[in-house]
Amino acid sequence: MTMKRELLTASALLLIVLGLPGAVFAYQAARVAVPGVRVVQIVGSAPAQGGWLPDSIRVYRGERIRLRIAASDVVHGLAVPGLDLEVEEILPGHVAEVEFTADKVGRFAFACTRWCGADHWRMRGVIEVVDPSNPGALAQAPAAHPPYSQLKLDLDAPRPPVTLPSSRPSAARGNALTPVLPKELSDRSWLRTHSPQDAFEVLRSSASTPGLSDDDLWDVVAAVWLDAAGPSTIARGAELYARDCAACHGESGRADGPAGRSLPGRAALYPGEKRGPVDFTDASRLFSASDALLQGKAFRGGMGTGMPEWGSLYSQEDLEAVVSYLRSFAFDYGRK
Ligand code: HEC
Ligand SMILES: [Cu+2]
The missing domain is CATH 2.60.40.420 (Cupredoxins -  blue copper proteins)
Structure with missing residues (x-):
């Protein structure tokens, strides 16, 4: 017992003797400019x-x-x-x-x-x-080739009409229906480059979903989208959204954030369209856009609409995450 206590005292002393000068040096090191x-x-x-x-x-x-x-x-x-x-x-x-x-x-x-x-x-x-050996040359940003430019998507083109569901499609209800999915709907790259409306149409013409109503099919689409994104990507997207998007698009995605109200919005592109940010709960708009297209909008920004560009700050993973989160405003993923 005493043995142990003595050892403790000795090591405490040693710490003081060795640690004190160390701390002083560290303090001085922080004050003088470090060469290099x-x-x-x-x-x-x-x-x-x-x-x-x-x-x-x-x-x-x-x-x-x-x-x-x-x-x-x-x-x-x-x-x-x-x-x-x-x-x-x-x-x-x-x-x-x-x-x-x-x-x-x-x-x-x-x-x-x-x-x-x-x-x-x-x-x-x-x-x-x-580059120190060529300081006159402007630093070149590594060229970014986001999916929307590879796919040659026109981000501002009018979108095809949507078969509107009667309420917000629920992933839980869709999962409970346990349909056999057409092969497109289990293909990640198909899903990224097609809209929910495209997926709805594939389901409706599929022989594997007889007897399901349009609303049932929309529930299945919600389940498919949730499954393709996965919970950790959506959680990452929620963080980015709260930090960078909610100020304009609103915490609940309804375009009611304090910084968005006075922005020109889509009215800057097409007279007669809405001012302000896009309402992410608006199925008639969101369901006719692919994830690649929405990522492209976030990458490029809105050409005079007030929507900032995020391409210089976001990685492709960030863009995917934030778009998979904003899907949850129009799809019911079971959040409160
Ligand atoms: C300063 C306000 C502002 C901020 C911040 C903002 N947006 Fe926007 N956003 C807008 C406006 C205004 C529009 C409408 C213009 C348009 O669609 O081109 C818009 C449109 C969009 C669209 C197009 C939707 C569609 O159906 O075409 C997407 C996608 C989008 N924003 C995503 C984001 C994401 C993701 C963030 C955060 C990383 C974000 N926005 C942050 C103002 C903002
Ligand atoms: Cu700031």
């Missing part, structure tokens, strides 16, 4: 006050960079998805730091991740990593 590390200061303010300053940062490949980020007004967050960097919280009056090695050449968009005012989504900037 370039410090870049950024100050964030809500977009109406100027956004990020600077919003364009140029570094050389191979440099070790320390971002020192301050907030001048309210809480901001900063993410550089292409460099896998994120600072979740930048409190006014504090300095947040993050360090990285600029190991790949390119243009990497960054954005605020905290709701900081009506124009929050405009709070963006870019870090350009240039």
Whole structure:
């Protein structure tokens, strides 16, 4: 017993003797500039006050960079998805730091991740990593070929009409019907490139679903969509949606977010169409669009409608996740 206590005291002493100078050195190391590390200061303010300053940062490949980020007004967050960097919280009056090695050449968009005012989504900037042996050449972003451009989809074309269900299609009811599915509906790539209306039509003309009403078939379509996305993708999409989309499209997808109200919306493209964001519970619109098309809209943005582009910030996986989540506004996936 005493033996053990003595050992504990001795090791505590040892920790103090060794640990104290270590702590002091660490403190000093944090205060003097570390050779080989370039410090870049950024100050964030809500977009109406100027956004990020600077919003364009140029570094050389191979440099070790320390971002020192301050907030001048309210809480901001900063993410550089292409460099896998994120600072979740930048409190006014504090300095947040993050360090990285600029190991790949390119243009990497960054954005605020905290709701900081009506124009929050405009709070963006870019870090350009240039090749030190050819600094004059503009860094080339790796070309993105999202599915919609490979498929040559016209994102703004009028859509075919939808056979409207009488209520929100329920995945649970669809699963309970246990239909034998035509082969298209168990093919992921078919599902990604076709609309729910296309799937409905395949089911309706299939010999394997006799006796099912149109509403039953819609329930089956909801079940198929839920199954193809999977719960973890939808959960990831829900996080992205809450962070980046709900401000305009609304928490329940009904286009009633505070930042969306005064936007031109589709009226900017076609006179007579609705102003403001798209209502994701609107089956007559959402069921005639494929996931690839909706991902394309989110990738490219809305050509003067007020819908931001997300292609510079989102990976293809992010786009898939957020679109699989926004399907749950028109399909009942069993959430509250
Ligand atoms: C600043 C407000 C705003 C934000 C933030 C916003 N949107 Fe939009 N969104 C709009 C507006 C306005 C439209 C209508 C214009 C259009 O359809 O081209 C729209 C349309 C869309 C459409 C087209 C739907 C259709 O049927 O064609 C999709 C998909 C979409 N948004 C997805 C998203 C996603 C995903 C996010 C978050 C990552 C997001 N939006 C964030 C304003 C916004
Ligand atoms: Cu912000």
